[in-house]
Amino acid sequence: MIKQVQIRHFKGLSEFEVRDLARVTLLGGRNNVGKTSFLEALFLYFDRHNADALLRQYAWRNVPFVSLNPDAMWAPMFSKYDMEQAIEIIVRDDKHTASLKLQLNREYVRRVQSGISGSPGMPAKIDTQVKSMPSLSLDVIHRVDRQEPQLAHHVIDRQGISLEIENVPPYLEMACFLAATGRVSAQEDAVRFGQLDVVGKLQEVVHFLKETVEPRLVGLSAVAVGDQTFIHAQLEGLERKIPVAFMGDGMGRLLSVILVMMTTRDGCVFIDEIENGIHYSALPKVWEGIVKAAKQFNCQVFATTHSYECLQAAVQGLPEDLQNEFCYVRLERLDGRIEGKTYSHGVLGAALERNWEVR
Amino acid sequence: MAESITQPKVLLVEGKDEVNFFGALLKNCGVENVDIWEVGGKDKFPNELAAFLLSFDKQVQSYAIIRDADGNQAAAFQSITDLLKKNKEPVPTKHADYGNTDKRRVGVFIMSGNQEEGMLEDLCLQTVTDHPAMNCVDGYLACLEHSLMIRQPNQPKEPGCFYFPKNRSKAKAQAFLAGMHESVTAVGLAAQRGCWNLDHPVLDGLKTFIKAL
Numbered sequence: 164m165i166k167q168v169q170i171r172h173f174k175g176l177s178e179f180e181v182r183d184l185a186r187v188t189l190l191g192g193r194n195n196v197g198k199t200s201f202l203e204a205l206f207l208y209f210d211r212h213n214a215d216a217l218l219r220q221y222a223w224r225n226v227p228f229v230s231l232n233p234d235a236m237w238a239p240m241f242s243k244y245d246m247e248q249a250i251e252i253i254v255r256d257d258k259h260t261a262s263l264k265l266q267l268n269r270e271y272v273r274r275v276q277s278g279i280s281g282s283p284g285m286p287a288k289i290d291t292q293v294k295s296m297p298s299l300s301l302d303v304i305h306r307v308d309r310q311e312p313q314l315a316h317h318v319i320d321r322q323g324i325s326l327e328i329e330n331v332p333p334y335l336e337m338a339c340f341l342a343a344t345g346r347v348s349a350q351e352d353a354v355r356f357g358q359l360d361v362v363g364k365l366q367e368v369v370h371f372l373k374e375t376v377e378p379r380l381v382g383l384s385a386v387a388v389g390d391q392t393f394i395h396a397q398l399e400g401l402e403r404k405i406p407v408a409f410m411g412d413g414m415g416r417l418l419s420v421i422l423v424m425m426t427t428r429d430g431c432v433f434i435d436e437i438e439n440g441i442h443y444s445a446l447p448k449v450w451e452g453i454v455k456a457a458k459q460f461n462c463q464v465f466a467t468t469h470s471y472e473c474l475q476a477a478v479q480g481l482p483e484d485l486q487n488e489f490c491y492v493r494l495e496r497l498d499g500r501i502e503g504k505t506y507s508h509g510v511l512g513a514a515l516e517r518n519w520e521v522r
Numbered sequence: 523m524a525e526s527i528t529q530p531k532v533l534l535v536e537g538k539d540e541v542n543f544f545g546a547l548l549k550n551c552g553v554e555n556v557d558i559w560e561v562g563g564k565d566k567f568p569n570e571l572a573a574f575l576l577s578f579d580k581q582v583q584s585y586a587i588i589r590d591a592d593g594n595q596a597a598a599f600q601s602i603t604d605l606l607k608k609n610k611e612p613v614p615t616k617h618a619d620y621g622n623t624d625k626r627r628v629g630v631f632i633m634s635g636n637q638e639e640g641m642l643e644d645l646c647l648q649t650v651t652d653h654p655a656m657n658c659v660d661g662y663l664a665c666l667e668h669s670l671m672i673r674q675p676n677q678p679k680e681p682g683c684f685y686f687p688k689n690r691s692k693a694k695a696q697a698f699l700a701g702m703h704e705s706v707t708a709v710g711l712a713a714q715r716g717c718w719n720l721d722h723p724v725l726d727g728l729k730t731f732i733k734a735l
Contacts, residue, residue, distance in 0.1 A: 497580065504576045513566070513573040519526075520577070 164463050165205075165431070169253040173207075174200040177242040181503030185490035187454050187464045189437070189477060190503075191522045192494030197501050198467040199223075201494070202340070202433045205465060208252045208263045209338030209431060211303050212315060214326035223342035223435070231319055233267075237301050240265070264304040271300030271316055273327065300327075337430030339423045343439060343467075347419040349408060353392035355422040356385050364425060371421045371456065375448045376413050376441065383407070383418075394418065412440030417449065424456045424464070432457075437466040438473040446473055447480030454485045471522060478512040493521055527578045529557040531735050532585040534571070536561055540588070542710025543642060544732070550720040551729050564589060568605055575609055586620075586629035586735050590641040598632045606630075618731050631731050643695035646709050649722035655701040662697050663690070 164186060170179040175197045190198045203220050210216040217236060221229050229235055238244040249266035301317040303326075314329040341347060359365055365383060373380045379399040386395045386404070395404035396414075407418055416439060423432050441449060457464050468474065474491065481489055486508040493504045506514065506521065514521050533544055533556055541558045548556055561570045567589070574582075591598045599617050606613045612621035612628045620629040633641040650656060670686040673679070687693035699706050699717060706712045713720065 493576070506576060507569075507572070509569040510572040510576065513569040514577060517573070519573065 165254050165256055167255040168201075168205060169251070170201065170204045171251040172242040172245070172248045173204045173240065173250045173252065174242065176200055176204065176501055179501050179503060181492050181505060183490060183505045183507075184492070185507075186457050186488040188466070188490050188492055189474070190465065190467045190492045190494060191469070191474065193496070193522070194469075196494045196496055198494055199343070199435050201503075202435055202465055202467060204250075204252050205254070205431070206338055206340045206433050207265075208254055208261075209336055211263055211305055212326070212328060212331060212335060214317070214324060216326075217301075217317065218324070219340070223340065225344060231323065233299055233301070233319060236319060236324075237267070237317075259308055261305070261307045264302075264306075266302050266304070268300040268302045268316070271298055271302070271318070273298055273300075273316075273318060337427050338433065339427050339430070340433040341416075341419060341423060341435065343436035347423075349393050350391060352394055352407075352419055352422055353385055355426045356383070356394050357392075358426050359422065360385065368418070368421055368425065371452045372414065372417060375452055376417055376445050377410070413442060413445065416440045420453070421456060424453070424462055425460050427462045428460050429462065431463045431465065434464065434466040436468060438468050438470040443470075443472040443476070446476030450477045450480035450489075451482065451485065454481060454488050458485070458488055469522065474511065474521060475515060478508065478515055481508060491521070527557050527559065527574070527581065529555050530581065530583040531556045532574075532578075532582055533558045533732065533735070534561055534574070534585060534587045535559070536563055536589055539708050539710035540642060542708065543646070543713045544588070546710075546713035547720060547725070547729065548732060551733055553733055553735070556732075556735060564592070567602070568608075571605055572609060575611070582626065584620075584627035584629075584735055586631060586732065588631045588633065591632045591634050595632045595634055599630060602630050602632075618727060620734060627735075629731060629735065631728065633728075641691075643689075643691040643709055645724070645728075646713065646718045647691065647694055647698065648724045649719040650698065650717075653698070653719075655698060658701060659694060659697045663694055666693075 164184075166184050167182045168180070168184065170176045175195070179197070179201070181201075190201060192198055203223070207216060207220070210219065213219070217240065218229070220240070233246070238246055241248065241250060246267045249264050252263040254261045254263075298318060298320065303315040303317065304312050305315075306312040311330075313331060315331075316327045316329075318325050318327060356365075356368075359368060369380055369383055372383075377396070377398070380396055381399055382397045384395050384397070384404065385392050386406075394407045396407050396410060397404045407415055420432075420434060420437075438446065453464060456462075477489060477491070489508050491506040491508075491511045493506065495502050495504060511521065533548075535541060535544055535558060538560055541560050544558050548554075548558070559574070561567055567587075571587075587602055589598060589602065595617065603613050606621070606628060612623045612626055614621040614628065614630050617630060617632050620627050622628075633645060667686055670684050673685040673688070679685070695709050696707070699709070699712055702712070702715075702717050704715065706715055706717060709718075712718060
């Protein structure tokens with residue numbers, strides 16, 4: 164479980180450190196202080212071997228287009244758009260320290276393929292003039308403790324974006340990001356739903372939703388409609404099942420949250436603006452359900468919020484045996500830097516009781 | 523309404539009575555620019571101190587923690603210094619002293635006493651030993667001791683029995699305050715109304731400590 168994170172030169176987090184993280188960490192702070200950037204940086208650490216890792220970050224921010232050049236694609240990830248200073252994300256748990264470095268490499272030489280192209284068995288034009296050429300790469304260097312670093316290179320060229328990986332470990336940690344806006348696609352939800360169905364875990368999903376947002380819920384099922392599959396809900400008093408997509412935002416959001424948590428065993432789940440779509444009265448139960456699920460499925464959750472009610476609910480909703488599994492991190496701009504202050508459950512409760520500003 | 527800290531110096535005390543008492547004592551010493559903050563009890567110190575530091579870290583230049591000894595001054599001091607270390611705060615090396623760093627100055631004062639409660643009452647009573655009402659108070663306590671049963675710790679209460687007050691110091695302070703011209707029941711408020719002699723030498727150590735804040 165991640166206990167400490169250091170971030171350097173990533174967006175607004177030019178020199179940031181946060182300690183004493185818990186299984187479920189909630190982040191708060193003023194607008195534009197770097198809450199979502201923190202989630203993105205940490206998710207990038209897990210997503211490092213995905214060719215679309217950087218593009219995904221734009222999608223979550225609702226940026227539909229980006230020019231395929233380093234200034235447009237890569238520079239916005241760097242503090243002050245300065246690509247000369249490497250991005251570093253350092254992650255510590257009880258035993259290990261791992262680091263991810265993203266740095267511009269102006270002299271990267273791509274693997275050179277033979278100039279002969281074409282399909283096997285088909286005539287090929289002979290071209291023996293192909294040479295290696297230095298190109299611009301965003302090098303991705305991942306290291307755990309003092310082990311040999313793993314290297315990968317993001318390259319932008321006329322063919323588009325590619326990721327060239329030199330060495331990858333046999334096991335990669337799982338992580339999933341739920342953005343603040345836009346629902347998770349019905350298909351993604353359906354795939355996770357299916358994974359849980361085959362191992363007989365659906366009743367736990369139903370129980371979570373029934374306890375938090377929909378007490379009338381009797382059951383859930385996956386229904387194929389054309390070439391798509393949609394999750395349908397059966398409610399007390401209704402003969403016909405209805406698509407969850409037709410129900411309120413809170414129901415859809417919480418369904419995605421619990422499906423992701425239950426299918427990200429031993430991994431990390433990132434949830435931006437966790438309170439979106441959820442009525443304040445449901446929040447204490449939501450917190451209890453989330454922390455219980457995180458413990459049961461051994462995943463670590465990082466979420467953000469703007470909501471005071473969400474903080475109060477976390478304090479009120481967690482029974483004593485779950486309180487140590489939760490912490491709150493307030494991001495604050497001090498002397499031009501962003502600082503992360505960690506509140507345990509009890510400390511957050513004490514500050515809220517005195518009406519001290521914690522958001 | 524938010525309980526805000528507005529001053530650069532803060533006294534952290536256990537309860538409402540202490541807030542009133544130390545308010546009067548600071549005034550007596552001519553010390554200004556100090557906020558007095560009620561932690562709400564010894565058990566609350568860990569969470570309350572951490573919340574206080576997270577909320578007012580940049581603002582507070584010095585603070586002092588004053589708490590009861592609970593019958594063991596060394597253990598009480600150790601408990602507070604452990605808490606300071608955990609929060610990476612300056613740690614004084616002995617009771618009634620301050621620890622300093624570039625960041626801040628932090629003091630710890632443990633009020634001595636042998637009972638679980640009533641240390642503030644003990645201290646206040648020591649300032650009025652020569653008050654004319656004290657003979658009456660001692661006589662009243664002696665009469666109670668003679669007339670009531672003394673209940674030992676852990677001894678179960680028996681129906682129909684009348685027991686001597688559990689906390690002698692609190693009973694004595696209440697008896698003393700009952701003899702004041704104007705009614706006052708809490709020792710802290712009594713300090714503000716001049717019922718205790720805040721110029722008594724028994725308070726010199728405490729006054730030196732809070733003046734050094």
